[in-house]
Amino acid sequence: MRIGILGTGVVGRTIADGFARTGHDVMIGTRDVEALMARPEPDERGTSSFASWHAEHAAIDVGTFANTGEHAELLVNSTLGVASVDALAAAGSADADGRIVIDTSNPLDFSAGFPPSLFVGNTDSLAEQLQRAFPNARLVKAWNTMTAALMTDPSALADGDHTIPICGNNEDAKARVTELLRGFGWEDVLDIGDLTGARAMEAYVTLWVRLYSAAGSPMVNTKVVR
Amino acid sequence: MRIGILGTGVVGRTIADGFARTGHDVMIGTRDVEALMARPEPDERGTSSFASWHAEHAAIDVGTFANTGEHAELLVNSTLGVASVDALAAAGSADADGRIVIDTSNPLDFSAGFPPSLFVGNTDSLAEQLQRAFPNARLVKAWNTMTAALMTDPSALADGDHTIPICGNNEDAKARVTELLRGFGWEDVLDIGDLTGARAMEAYVTLWVRLYSAAGSPMVNTKVVR
Numbered sequence: 255m256r257i258g259i260l261g262t263g264v265v266g267r268t269i270a271d272g273f274a275r276t277g278h279d280v281m282i283g284t285r286d287v288e289a290l291m292a293r294p295e296p297d298e299r300g301t302s303s304f305a306s307w308h309a310e311h312a313a314i315d316v317g318t319f320a321n322t323g324e325h326a327e328l329l330v331n332s333t334l335g336v337a338s339v340d341a342l343a344a345a346g347s348a349d350a351d352g353r354i355v356i357d358t359s360n361p362l363d364f365s366a367g368f369p370p371s372l373f374v375g376n377t378d379s380l381a382e383q384l385q386r387a388f389p390n391a392r393l394v395k396a397w398n399t400m401t402a403a404l405m406t407d408p409s410a411l412a413d414g415d416h417t418i419p420i421c422g423n424n425e426d427a428k429a430r431v432t433e434l435l436r437g438f439g440w441e442d443v444l445d446i447g448d449l450t451g452a453r454a455m456e457a458y459v460t461l462w463v464r465l466y467s468a469a470g471s472p473m474v475n476t477k478v479v480r
Numbered sequence: 481m482r483i484g485i486l487g488t489g490v491v492g493r494t495i496a497d498g499f500a501r502t503g504h505d506v507m508i509g510t511r512d513v514e515a516l517m518a519r520p521e522p523d524e525r526g527t528s529s530f531a532s533w534h535a536e537h538a539a540i541d542v543g544t545f546a547n548t549g550e551h552a553e554l555l556v557n558s559t560l561g562v563a564s565v566d567a568l569a570a571a572g573s574a575d576a577d578g579r580i581v582i583d584t585s586n587p588l589d590f591s592a593g594f595p596p597s598l599f600v601g602n603t604d605s606l607a608e609q610l611q612r613a614f615p616n617a618r619l620v621k622a623w624n625t626m627t628a629a630l631m632t633d634p635s636a637l638a639d640g641d642h643t644i645p646i647c648g649n650n651e652d653a654k655a656r657v658t659e660l661l662r663g664f665g666w667e668d669v670l671d672i673g674d675l676t677g678a679r680a681m682e683a684y685v686t687l688w689v690r691l692y693s694a695a696g697s698p699m700v701n702t703k704v705v706r
Contacts, residue, residue: 464645
């Protein structure tokens, strides 16, 4: 399948690598490819440069958001929450043809430091904002509730015995995403309903950062026991 | 220990019963005892009347909020979120002497139906509102993240293999509450830090109602896997 990943941070890289390792044809997109490739290493958060990461992941194509939108049968939004509407608009195709868009973003507001608050929530969500901006896209919220290292490798924690929630308005799109997640080893994919569930999934991230602090490691996720 | 429970709904009754069964001296408090005892059975939500519940739990004293505040060495706030400040004010003693107050309430807003939104959140919480109103109380947020049937009986689900988060500003109070929770069988009491964590614990409830819907049962809780 031709997968397009929007966003070249740790989340985008991890998901791109996950899809590439499992036989998909992956392009990762950014606003300005030249600027991305020229970024020094490491960045202010200690992440290795994109260029050095890409040297070890040469099978993954790199393009602009527009190139990535043209490439993709399925898009993944892994840009920062504040940049997501613009990135999907630049990708162009998100709204074209009922394309599946997996939204991993979170509306995090770090303006008052750590832990972050949310710039949208309670009676709306970033996912719903995106869905309203691109009404023909079949948006599925997923992967926003955990650290990147678990996204395509759930077995890295407790043999994978934990849960990934998803939500969205289109049943077929959720079924397809569930199948892709199972391919990565997710045994407990929990569909919590329509896209208004993103209000809860995004708000959960404010708890996750506390769990991360309490556990002393980002390798923490919740198992929904029922 | 002399325990005072504010609120006579299912949560208050369950916690009162839990403490009474484990040898504590419990009073459950309401605004108007006569009106409470006169309520018909069952109420609009199918809950049995307080009078019939109390007939089977006669060891638990019933009093006004003020009586309960006088009785209590430790207070539990199990009133509705919208009524919590007034209930604790009526109890009087919450602010008297660094008393431990376990806050189980949630700022649920059902004005737009189900699922509820929150009437305070993100950069504030109901627990913090209560702490500001009663600055000498040693507030511990706990028990707000699950259905009443699990609160004092975690083994009713998955042999108790799931998590109860707590938070608060006073380490001694959290240690005491942790001990009490362990007495009910909670093996994984997770301290997520100071009372600002209540923003996340209260917001989590919006996810919990979705998990409840997805699971088709309120007997659902999360295990924090780390």
